[in-house]
Amino acid sequence: MSAQLSPVRSPARRGSNPVRILPEIQGLRAVAVALVVLFHLWPNRLPGGFVGVDVFFVISGFLITAHLLREVERTGRVRIVQFWGRRIRRLLPASLFVLAAIGVTTYLLGPLSAWPTIYRHIAASSVYIENWALAADSVDYWAQAVAAPPTQHYWSLSVEEQFYFVWPVVFSAVAFAVRAARGRFLGLARIVLGAIVLASFAYSVWYSATNPSVAYFSTLTRAWEFGLGGMLALVGLTRVRLGPVPRAVIGWTGIALIALSALVIRSSDPFPGAIALLPVLGTVVVIFAGTTGARGSFDAAASWRPVQFLGDVSYSVYLWHWPLIVMLPWVLGPLSTVAKLAIILASVVLAYVTKLFIEDPTRNATWLTARRAVPTFITAAVASALLVGASAVAPTVGQQMVASRLAEANAFAVTSCAGATAVVDPSCAANAAPVPAADIVFGDADPDIEKCFSQDSNGELIRCSFGDPAAPAGRVALVGDSHAGALAPAMMRLAAERGWALDVFLKPGCPWSQTTRFRPDNNVTAIENCSSWRDAASAALADPSRPYDFVVTTSYAIVGNMVVADGQATPYDASVAGLRASWGDFVARTGAPVLVVRDNPNWDRSPVDCLMATKDPGQCTESEAQAFSNPDPQIAAAAHTPGVGLIDLTEVYCPQGTCAADLGGITAYRDAHHLSRSFALSLAPVLGQRIDTALAALPPAPTKGSSG
Numbered sequence: 001m002s003a004q005l006s007p008v009r010s011p012a013r014r015g016s017n018p019v020r021i022l023p024e025i026q027g028l029r030a031v032a033v034a035l036v037v038l039f040h041l042w043p044n045r046l047p048g049g050f051v052g053v054d055v056f057f058v059i060s061g062f063l064i065t066a067h068l069l070r071e072v073e074r075t076g077r078v079r080i081v082q083f084w085g086r087r088i089r090r091l092l093p094a095s096l097f098v099l100a101a102i103g104v105t106t107y108l109l110g111p112l113s114a115w116p117t118i119y120r121h122i123a124a125s126s127v128y129i130e131n132w133a134l135a136a137d138s139v140d141y142w143a144q145a146v147a148a149p150p151t152q153h154y155w156s157l158s159v160e161e162q163f164y165f166v167w168p169v170v171f172s173a174v175a176f177a178v179r180a181a182r183g184r185f186l187g188l189a190r191i192v193l194g195a196i197v198l199a200s201f202a203y204s205v206w207y208s209a210t211n212p213s214v215a216y217f218s219t220l221t222r223a224w225e226f227g228l229g230g231m232l233a234l235v236g237l238t239r240v241r242l243g244p245v246p247r248a249v250i251g252w253t254g255i256a257l258i259a260l261s262a263l264v265i266r267s268s269d270p271f272p273g274a275i276a277l278l279p280v281l282g283t284v285v286v287i288f289a290g291t292t293g294a295r296g297s298f299d300a301a302a303s304w305r306p307v308q309f310l311g312d313v314s315y316s317v318y319l320w321h322w323p324l325i326v327m328l329p330w331v332l333g334p335l336s337t338v339a340k341l342a343i344i345l346a347s348v349v350l351a352y353v354t355k356l357f358i359e360d361p362t363r364n365a366t367w368l369t370a371r372r373a374v375p376t377f378i379t380a381a382v383a384s385a386l387l388v389g390a391s392a393v394a395p396t397v398g399q400q401m402v403a404s405r406l407a408e409a410n411a412f413a414v415t416s417c418a419g420a421t422a423v424v425d426p427s428c429a430a431n432a433a434p435v436p437a438a439d440i441v442f443g444d445a446d447p448d449i450e451k452c453f454s455q456d457s458n459g460e461l462i463r464c465s466f467g468d469p470a471a472p473a474g475r476v477a478l479v480g481d482s483h484a485g486a487l488a489p490a491m492m493r494l495a496a497e498r499g500w501a502l503d504v505f506l507k508p509g510c511p512w513s514q515t516t517r518f519r520p521d522n523n524v525t526a527i528e529n530c531s532s533w534r535d536a537a538s539a540a541l542a543d544p545s546r547p548y549d550f551v552v553t554t555s556y557a558i559v560g561n562m563v564v565a566d567g568q569a570t571p572y573d574a575s576v577a578g579l580r581a582s583w584g585d586f587v588a589r590t591g592a593p594v595l596v597v598r599d600n601p602n603w604d605r606s607p608v609d610c611l612m613a614t615k616d617p618g619q620c621t622e623s624e625a626q627a628f629s630n631p632d633p634q635i636a637a638a639a640h641t642p643g644v645g646l647i648d649l650t651e652v653y654c655p656q657g658t659c660a661a662d663l664g665g666i667t668a669y670r671d672a673h674h675l676s677r678s679f680a681l682s683l684a685p686v687l688g689q690r691i692d693t694a695l696a697a698l699p700p701a702p703t704k705g706s707s708g
Helices: 023-041 049-075 080-109 112-126 130-138 141-145 154-177 185-210 219-235 244-264 274-289 298-302 305-312 314-327 337-363 374-413 419-424 482-498 524-541 557-561 571-590 607-614 633-639 677-697
Strands: 002-004 077-079 464-467 475-480 501-506 550-554 594-597 621-623 644-647 658-660
Touching: 023 049, 023 244, 023 274, 023 298, 023 305, 023 314, 023 337, 049 077, 049 154, 049 219, 049 244, 049 274, 077 080, 077 154, 080 112, 080 154, 080 314, 080 337, 080 374, 112 130, 112 154, 112 374, 130 154, 154 185, 154 219, 185 219, 185 524, 219 274, 244 274, 244 298, 274 298, 298 305, 305 314, 314 337, 374 677, 419 677, 464 482, 475 482, 475 524, 482 501, 482 550, 482 677, 501 524, 524 571, 550 677, 557 571, 557 633, 571 594, 571 633, 571 644, 594 633, 594 677, 633 644, 644 677
Parallel strands: 475 501, 475 550, 550 594, 594 644
Antiparallel strands: 002 077, 464 501, 621 658
């Protein structure tokens, strides 16, 4: 695919050798990869180090645009297929090699419950759509709770490859449009790229403010960063005549802007929005300053051999550092400072070896360049297909192993001396090792319940029904957020044993409360959908055609306090008022009681991570005061709302005042604050007794329609 064009003079040319390696570019690459690596290892010390990715984007936009202009100047056309072939030979071999290493390491050492996620992301990364896979995960509540996969950093490579795919097509279209008019190419290309930059930047500012989780990974919100680099190549670097000293000052100013952005930008900021201009313009300024040759300039400092070496291997350093950060704890546990320093060294060594034996040989292999780019495309397609295929098969094997072990744990949970029942019965002997094992407990969730959640992206009310639909013992509802969902296996077991008809209404991060949620990510859509879902849930619960004998609810204490104060003294007060409003309205309209389960412990450190690191349940404990340090507004709301009873299971979670990861031989949590399905199943007899006690203790319900 190509388009003919009369040769024009490229403004991107610097000097007589347009393909020489520029010291400032290599220096920027070294700065960018250093920022990213240091951020991933010490995020609190360098909170904005992730802007190194944006530096890479600007560099890519500049270099690729300059390259395409040189090709137009030399040949009068844009040879798209050949361009893609060169990009594949340059980037794909090392990328696929690292992905293969991640896949093998995961198979040998990775936690079984993480296999489906990791291999799914390996497949996405191998075809360069990892950014969209992560964007999808960012709106999936349960995917958000999964530890970051060792391929997460491939999101930026995916964005870059998508740019490499589209940008030469844009060049070709411009070339085709002006094929009969010499000298008009640059003018039209500037207009087209300028329009892309403005449109992408405007979209980035808007989308980063309204849906920041997805915006961060979107190619559309990042296109302007490549575009500004490309615009610099199109406008030309030789038009402004400045001496070496002024350009040296400009160069260091750009570096200062990049350094400032790494220090002041936070991961909680809407990014990439307007704030991304700081590192992007800083990079543009450094490239604009160019090779000054002045003593003390950035390009002079960047000419130092270690800096040039790091810039030369920066791509492979980027590929290797993150998998090491994620996978080394599988063996060593939490990373010490020494381990982190070792990761830096190992990343550089592996990068050098990869460049020496993978990158350079394949990029220069004559058999790949024969017959244009056909061998390149065939080899890339076969290699990617093999990775995708292996990534599809491996999780199936892992899922079978996990399913078998989880089934054994669930079966143990319903015995008479397991989990919660063992905690309340001192005569029960403890299981030797808690089940499910820490490496699979994250997967210990009820698949039927996971289908019942209304996600952030919509406000739809989903009703899931369990137990006996004829409701011989009455109709019961469970409503709330993911913590209510974690209790669902206990309620489902009770419904089956007692003959209840059980309806479940669930939305992650959304309590049954008449408050407006506050979210640190300012996801306006999710906030509005929470309100819509809550209103729909309240209407369904009070529907006279489907009356409930009582409703059970609970919510995450931290989320319960993340609300808009709305005239109240504190968000906590607003949360109490909002909960009372929802519960009191239901009781007044239906006459049925509401039973509120106090929230379970919220661990400072995930007990699952502790179990995986130490293998000793005795070391994975937390004091009751620490685990319940966040005040639960449900307690005060229940105490002051007629027709509402409180169920407090603290002594089950924290016997003798110590909260434990291993309760009655069952791993009680699947992350820092969600109960495992196995433990929830074991909790059913205890919860059933508490429900009976709470119902008996409530005074007669107020007459329907009265205020409460």
